[in-house]
Amino acid sequence: MMRTIRRFGVAVVMIWMVTTLTFFLIRLMPGNPIATAYQTLLQQGMTAQQAAVQIHILYDVYPNQPVLTQYFVYLWNLVHGNLGTSIVYTGRPVLGLILAAAPWTLLLVSMGLLISFVIGLLLGVIVAIHRDTWIDNLTSQVASVFHGVPNYITGFIFLYFFTVMWPWFPFGNIYNPSIAVGLTFPFVASVAYHAVLPVAAYVFGAFGGWTLSTKSAAMAVLGDDFMMADKIRGLTSAQRLDHLVNNSILPLFTGFVLSLGFMFGGSVFIESMFSIPGLGYLVQSATTQRDYPVMQATFMLLSAAVILANFAADTLYSRIDPRIRN
Amino acid sequence: MSEVAVAVDDLVVEFSSDEGPVRAVDRVNLQLERGKILGLIGESGCGKTTVAHAMLNAVAEPGRIVRGRIHYAGHGDLLGMSEEAQRLFRWQHVSVVFQASQNTLNPLQRIEAQIRELARAHRISNPNALVGRAREICDRLRLDGRRMLDAYPHQLSGGMRQRVGIMLALLLQPEIILFDEPTTALDSLSQESVLRIIEEIHAKEGISGVFITHDLGIVAEVADVVAVMYAGRIVETAPTGTLFNAPRHPYSRALLNALPRLTGDPRAAKGLTGAPPKVVGEVAGCLFRERCRFQTAQCKMAEPVLTSVDADHRVACFKINEEDGRASV
Amino acid sequence: MLACDQVVKRFAIRRGWRAQLVTAVNQVSISVPAAQVLCIVGESGCGKTTLGKMLAGVLPPTEGSVTVDGVEVSARRTAERERAALKVQLVHQDPFSTLNPVHTIGEELSLPLIHHRIVPKSHLREECERLLTLTGLNPKAVLDKYPHELSGGQRQRAVLALALSVRPRYLVADEAVSMVDVSSRLIMLDLFLEIASTQDLGLVFITHDFGVARYVGYEGTITVMYLGRVVEQGPTEQVIHHPCHPYTQVLLSSIPALQAGRDFMPQKIVPRSFEVPSLEHLPVGCVFEPRCPFATEACSQSAPQLRATDKASSQQAACLLVEATSTGVVG
Ligand SMILES: Nc1ncnc2c1ncn2[C@@H]1O[C@H](COP(=O)(O)OP(=O)(O)OP(=O)(O)O)[C@@H](O)[C@H]1O
Ligand SMILES: Nc1ncnc2c1ncn2[C@@H]1O[C@H](COP(=O)(O)OP(=O)(O)OP(=O)(O)O)[C@@H](O)[C@H]1O
Numbered sequence: 001m002m003r004t005i006r007r008f009g010v011a012v013v014m015i016w017m018v019t020t021l022t023f024f025l026i027r028l029m030p031g032n033p034i035a036t037a038y039q040t041l042l043q044q045g046m047t048a049q050q051a052a053v054q055i056h057i058l059y060d061v062y063p064n065q066p067v068l069t070q071y072f073v074y075l076w077n078l079v080h081g082n083l084g085t086s087i088v089y090t091g092r093p094v095l096g097l098i099l100a101a102a103p104w105t106l107l108l109v110s111m112g113l114l115i116s117f118v119i120g121l122l123l124g125v126i127v128a129i130h131r132d133t134w135i136d137n138l139t140s141q142v143a144s145v146f147h148g149v150p151n152y153i154t155g156f157i158f159l160y161f162f163t164v165m166w167p168w169f170p171f172g173n174i175y176n177p178s179i180a181v182g183l184t185f186p187f188v189a190s191v192a193y194h195a196v197l198p199v200a201a202y203v204f205g206a207f208g209g210w211t212l213s214t215k216s217a218a219m220a221v222l223g224d225d226f227m228m229a230d231k232i233r234g235l236t237s238a239q240r241l242d243h244l245v246n247n248s249i250l251p252l253f254t255g256f257v258l259s260l261g262f263m264f265g266g267s268v269f270i271e272s273m274f275s276i277p278g279l280g281y282l283v284q285s286a287t288t289q290r291d292y293p294v295m296q297a298t299f300m301l302l303s304a305a306v307i308l309a310n311f312a313a314d315t316l317y318s319r320i321d322p323r324i325r326n
Numbered sequence: 327m328s329e330v331a332v333a334v335d336d337l338v339v340e341f342s343s344d345e346g347p348v349r350a351v352d353r354v355n356l357q358l359e360r361g362k363i364l365g366l367i368g369e370s371g372c373g374k375t376t377v378a379h380a381m382l383n384a385v386a387e388p389g390r391i392v393r394g395r396i397h398y399a400g401h402g403d404l405l406g407m408s409e410e411a412q413r414l415f416r417w418q419h420v421s422v423v424f425q426a427s428q429n430t431l432n433p434l435q436r437i438e439a440q441i442r443e444l445a446r447a448h449r450i451s452n453p454n455a456l457v458g459r460a461r462e463i464c465d466r467l468r469l470d471g472r473r474m475l476d477a478y479p480h481q482l483s484g485g486m487r488q489r490v491g492i493m494l495a496l497l498l499q500p501e502i503i504l505f506d507e508p509t510t511a512l513d514s515l516s517q518e519s520v521l522r523i524i525e526e527i528h529a530k531e532g533i534s535g536v537f538i539t540h541d542l543g544i545v546a547e548v549a550d551v552v553a554v555m556y557a558g559r560i561v562e563t564a565p566t567g568t569l570f571n572a573p574r575h576p577y578s579r580a581l582l583n584a585l586p587r588l589t590g591d592p593r594a595a596k597g598l599t600g601a602p603p604k605v606v607g608e609v610a611g612c613l614f615r616e617r618c619r620f621q622t623a624q625c626k627m628a629e630p631v632l633t634s635v636d637a638d639h640r641v642a643c644f645k646i647n648e649e650d651g652r653a654s655v
Numbered sequence: 656m657l658a659c660d661q662v663v664k665r666f667a668i669r670r671g672w673r674a675q676l677v678t679a680v681n682q683v684s685i686s687v688p689a690a691q692v693l694c695i696v697g698e699s700g701c702g703k704t705t706l707g708k709m710l711a712g713v714l715p716p717t718e719g720s721v722t723v724d725g726v727e728v729s730a731r732r733t734a735e736r737e738r739a740a741l742k743v744q745l746v747h748q749d750p751f752s753t754l755n756p757v758h759t760i761g762e763e764l765s766l767p768l769i770h771h772r773i774v775p776k777s778h779l780r781e782e783c784e785r786l787l788t789l790t791g792l793n794p795k796a797v798l799d800k801y802p803h804e805l806s807g808g809q810r811q812r813a814v815l816a817l818a819l820s821v822r823p824r825y826l827v828a829d830e831a832v833s834m835v836d837v838s839s840r841l842i843m844l845d846l847f848l849e850i851a852s853t854q855d856l857g858l859v860f861i862t863h864d865f866g867v868a869r870y871v872g873y874e875g876t877i878t879v880m881y882l883g884r885v886v887e888q889g890p891t892e893q894v895i896h897h898p899c900h901p902y903t904q905v906l907l908s909s910i911p912a913l914q915a916g917r918d919f920m921p922q923k924i925v926p927r928s929f930e931v932p933s934l935e936h937l938p939v940g941c942v943f944e945p946r947c948p949f950a951t952e953a954c955s956q957s958a959p960q961l962r963a964t965d966k967a968s969s970q971q972a973a974c975l976l977v978e979a980t981s982t983g984v985v986g
């Protein structure tokens with residue numbers, strides 16, 4: 001318990017450090033839009049005083065404030081849940097932008113991750129059981145090929161085949177804008193329909209890796225004495241498979257939880273390719289347009305997710321493996 | 327002559343390897359009489375465990391039974407049964423106390439869950455009764471039954487895990503138990519309680535057993551007949567008393583000479599140097615000759631076969647007739 | 656000197672729905688001078704492995720301290736303590752669990768050498784070869800092999816080489832030979848002794864076999880444990896031939912005659928019960944009292960402390976009846 005609390009404390013401190021780092025790094029980046037806007041206002045004949053007020057109204061920032069003061073104001077706002085307002089979407093609160101984008105990414109990546117994990121687990125176990133047969137050779141080859149291909153390439157191929165050559169699936173956006181948003185059947189069906197290709201692109205990029213790591217985990221478990229003993233004890237094939245799968249999942253578990261943490265960052269290409277208004281999309285557009293507050297908040301979110309996933313992986317692992325529990 | 331519980335005929339097991347098939351068990355014949363205990367001794371790697379697993383048609387990959395028959399009284403040849411019949415036959419009729427039974431339990435389940443799983447696999451109608459029985463056997467093995475059943479394997483000491491393995495082997499009341507080094511991790515007192523249990527079930531329930539070990543002191547206590555294995559072959563079989571008082575094969579004698587004892591010069595015991603040859607393909611000559619003090623030209627020419635020297639005493643060595651093999655122990 | 660002072664280890668175990676603490680090792684103090692041998696023997700579950708792990712620094716004690724050459728290693732780790740802890744290495748009973756199946760022996764050996772910067776990178780291969788030669792292996796034959804390609808004896812040697820790689824001053828060998836068959840067991844034991852003497856290593860040898868203990872620890876000391884406590888310790892040969900504690904006597908006399916040797920202990924001393932009390936309900940008095948064939952009323956009242964059995968010798972026993980049993984009961 002004490003350990004868990006300490007680890008959590010460490011996680012919080014790390015998030016704070018990352019926040020601080022991004023805050024200052026972003027201000028060192030060239031092409032500062034606030035400075036540009038401020039200069040423009042001055043050139044338009046405003047006094048420095050007026051320009052500063054104007055900038056504050058537009059962007060919620062005092063351009064002449066020392067960076068350190070800006071930093072403390074930022075932290076103060078942060079702990080009050082205020083992430084500032086967007087520069088590009090003038091005046092819109094960053095938190096609102098993130099909350100609008102997050103569900104799409106969450107949906108896309110968690111579906112993709114789950115499906116690719118399950119497929120990888122099944123294939124990996126089957127391959128391990130039939131190792132050195134044609135099943136193994138074929139599946140392992142296919143898995144390594146897909147593992148090596150980045151998901152924007154699979155995404156591109158999917159787009160070309162299934163929206164251009166055979167237009168079976170819609171292109172762009174994540175639901176049909178003519179349907180009212182809500183928990184209604186038409187809306188959910190529309191989302192599901194739009195999500196097929198991007199999720200499939202994600203799955204094809206990820207299942208190869210899971211297959212290969214499951215294979216090596218399962219082969220190690222198959223060599224364990226208890227699997228041999230299970231057979232001699234007359235356990236059924238289903239029971240033995242159960243032991244095999246449970247023991248093979250253990251070494252993959254940490255990786256799985258970590259992938260959950262990386263998921264916000266992992267979908268940038270897919271989201272921009274399929275124009276899905278998710279977090280990846282938001283990060284990308286904020287970065288190209290130097291939308292500080294949005295960049296700041298999304299970077300923080302991405303790293304916080306990774307750090308928290310790390311913490312979760314550590315804490316949860318000791319829950320599922322009795323050997324670590326004590 | 328009493329009834330034979332299981333007869334192994336002409337068993338050959340090979341493991342495939344890069345150099346070709348390795349013969350781990352070569353033309354082994356064994357007969358286990360009902361209610362008797364057969365000791366199987368020999369140094370590491372000579373094929374004892376492989377024989378035991380072959381008796382259940384469960385040789386681990388990449389091994390396979392090349393030929394042979396494993397005939398169980400009342401059941402016929404195991405190798406001729408269907409897969410499902412073999413599965414149910416295992417453990418209900420023949421169980422194993424595994425070598426390194428330290429690691430033969432699923433690390434993610436408590437012992438009780440593993441027992442319930444066993445009950446389900448063997449379609450036992452009353453799993454609670456089985457758990458109760460497990461607790462009882464634990465008590466007989468000087469284990470705290472409740473604590474054992476509640477524990478995960480890693481929470482038990484090496485010896486505890488080994489005794490839990492013994493408990494599992496006794497659980498379904500099989501007719502034959504193959505004990506593969508059941509006492510290696512145990513101190514003399516725990517050993518004694520295990521041997522007592524074996525003797526008890528052996529006497530009361532008429533269970534027959536194969537007792538595999540390299541611990542000769544224990545074989546002497548429990549076995550009725552002993553077979554000595556070397557490099558996949560049986561080189562000597564005899565009633566226990568005969569084997570320990572008058573071993574004839576030079577290998578058997580070397581084994582007896584390698585025990586560290588509690589009296590006399592502590593450094594008098596001698597280990598056996600060298601290693602047994604790996605058997606790939608055809609071999610010529612006696613496989614022990616490289617390590618044998620009595621080696622002659624003849625040993626290189628042909629392989630000795632098991633020959634009777636007494637009523638129940640058979641030895642595979644050319645020297646048995648020329649030299650008095652009655653070494654003292 | 657590798658020593659522990661009053662170490663205690665408690666584990667939480669499940670009792671139905673509740674958790675309960677059991678004391679696996681209870682106030683044990685032992686010490687091994689440099690280049691000496693100490694054997695720990697005792698019944699299964701008495702806490703030998705747990706004690707060995709604490710000595711080797713892989714399991715922190717609940718109470719008490721472990722010191723290596725005067726540095727307390729059981730306290731929070733500092734660089735100095737880390738270095739001291741490295742001086743003690745554990746050799747496991749099961750070579751399979753120590754060697755990673757996906758590494759060759761060479762890779763396996765290189766890891767600690769690199770991690771602890773034992774030798775410069777350029778000397779890595781030479782050092783691996785030196786270690787393997789030391790443990791009686793042919794480096795050329797095994798360096799690029801995977802563990803499963805080695806025979807049992809070779810694997811055991813590789814594990815020993817791995818333990819030696821960080822140049823320890825002490826080895827804790829936990830049942831290092833119990834899986835090795837008799838014909839090669841003595842050869843393994845000889846190897847341990849040879850390495851200990853050429854490298855000046857202190858050796859803690861955990862075993863359940865008195866024969867093995869006598870073979871390796873002939874000139875050293877032996878500690879007999881029971882239910883987490885030390886019940887007797889002293890020079891090996893003396894304890895084996897003149898055991899003072901009734902428990903030691905019971906243990907020794909239960910050894911099969913063929914193993915013990917002719918005319919060892921003609922008199923059989925049988926415990927009153929084969930039942931080992933549960934760690935959760937230990938007797939209040941002497942822990943051996945419920946099984947002791949010589950127990951008296953006084954034994955169930957208070958727990959005896961370790962004390963010398965006579966003035967001249969260094970043998971100690973934790974028994975109220977020491978005088979009564981050391982003479983007379985066993986010839
Ligand atoms: N998984 C395997 N792969 C390749 N060869 C194997 C395998 N298992 C066993 N063998 C071969 O079979 C031989 C016999 O092994 P087995 O385990 O039956 O010996 P054992 O007499 O039980 O030895 P121990 O006393 O060490 O348990 C070994 O020498 C080895 O060559
Ligand atoms: N991780 C753990 N959790 C709970 N109990 C444990 C744990 N490890 C050991 N124990 C308990 O501590 C006691 C001592 O165990 P230990 O492994 O030290 O015995 P040992 O003397 O080495 O026995 P053996 O000769 O059988 O190996 C046992 O009762 C065991 O169940």
Ligand SMILES: [Mg+2]
Pocket residue numbers: 374375376425506
């Ligand atoms: Mg074996």
Ligand SMILES: [Mg+2]
Pocket residue numbers: 483484485703704705
């Ligand atoms: Mg132990």
